[in-house]
Amino acid sequence: MNKDLIRKVIELKNNGLTIGEIAEELNVSMETARYLALNAEKLLKEEEKITKLGNIDIFIDWRNIGSSANRLKSISSIIVDILKNRNIEFDTVVGISTSGVPIATLVASELGKELTIYIPKKHISEEGKKITGSISHNFSPVHYKRAVIIDDVVTSGSTLKECLKQLKEVCSPKLVVVLIDKSGLDEIEDVPLIPLIRIGAVNVEQH
Numbered sequence: 001m002n003k004d005l006i007r008k009v010i011e012l013k014n015n016g017l018t019i020g021e022i023a024e025e026l027n028v029s030m031e032t033a034r035y036l037a038l039n040a041e042k043l044l045k046e047e048e049k050i051t052k053l054g055n056i057d058i059f060i061d062w063r064n065i066g067s068s069a070n071r072l073k074s075i076s077s078i079i080v081d082i083l084k085n086r087n088i089e090f091d092t093v094v095g096i097s098t099s100g101v102p103i104a105t106l107v108a109s110e111l112g113k114e115l116t117i118y119i120p121k122k123h124i125s126e127e128g129k130k131i132t133g134s135i136s137h138n139f140s141p142v143h144y145k146r147a148v149i150i151d152d153v154v155t156s157g158s159t160l161k162e163c164l165k166q167l168k169e170v171c172s173p174k175l176v177v178v179l180i181d182k183s184g185l186d187e188i189e190d191v192p193l194i195p196l197i198r199i200g201a202v203n204v205e206q207h
């Protein structure tokens with residue numbers, strides 16, 4: 001809901017305008033004007049709460065999975081199941097360094113696919129040089145291949161966006177799978193994003 005619209009409704013209501021006059025003034029239907037006039041204060045409070053929640057990040061600690069290769073294997077089996085279920089055809093699994101790598105390795109192993117590693121630019125520091133992310137030379141090259149990309153967590157989506165922009169220049173990214181998504185995005189750079197778990201904020205009524 002648009003905060004400015006809600007504020008305007010409150011202002012017009014306080015100025016003594018009728019529902020009909022508010023509808024006309026704001027160019028909305030009578031039903032919308034009535035709903036807004038009746039709920040404006042509550043809606044504004046909710047909007048303000050959502051804005052505040054939007055600035056909160058959540059720390060994800062998944063080391064009870066990551067500290068055990070067997071538990072990671074269970075996670076990778078879930079991803080394998082999703083990939084099979086979706087009938088995704090691909091040649092290589094791209095793991096985003098660092099935390100996406102072990103999961104990508106296990107998925108590639110379970111499906112007999114190649115393994116590619118992408119190192120995001122934030123993990124590279126070369127003084128005086130323009131930094132870009134890169135494909136690690138020790139693993140499979142990605143050129144002209146169909147790729148599934150794997151990472152542990154998406155927060156803003158900027159790491160995956162950077163990776164996908166580069167990959168799209170040289171190969172064909174089909175799908176991104178992550179353990180946990182905090183971004184709420186369904187796709188990044190037009191590539192579908194599938195999380196095993198998605199985290200979102202909800203409004204909690206204060207009592």
Ligand SMILES: O=P(O)(O)OC[C@H]1O[C@H](OP(=O)(O)OP(=O)(O)O)[C@H](O)[C@@H]1O
Nearest residue numbers: 097098099152153154155156157158159
């Ligand atoms: O969506 P974003 O805002 O870009 O954040 C998500 C990225 O941040 C983390 O990497 P990080 O470099 O912190 O740690 P890592 O070495 O464990 O991968 C995570 O593994 C993602 O790659």
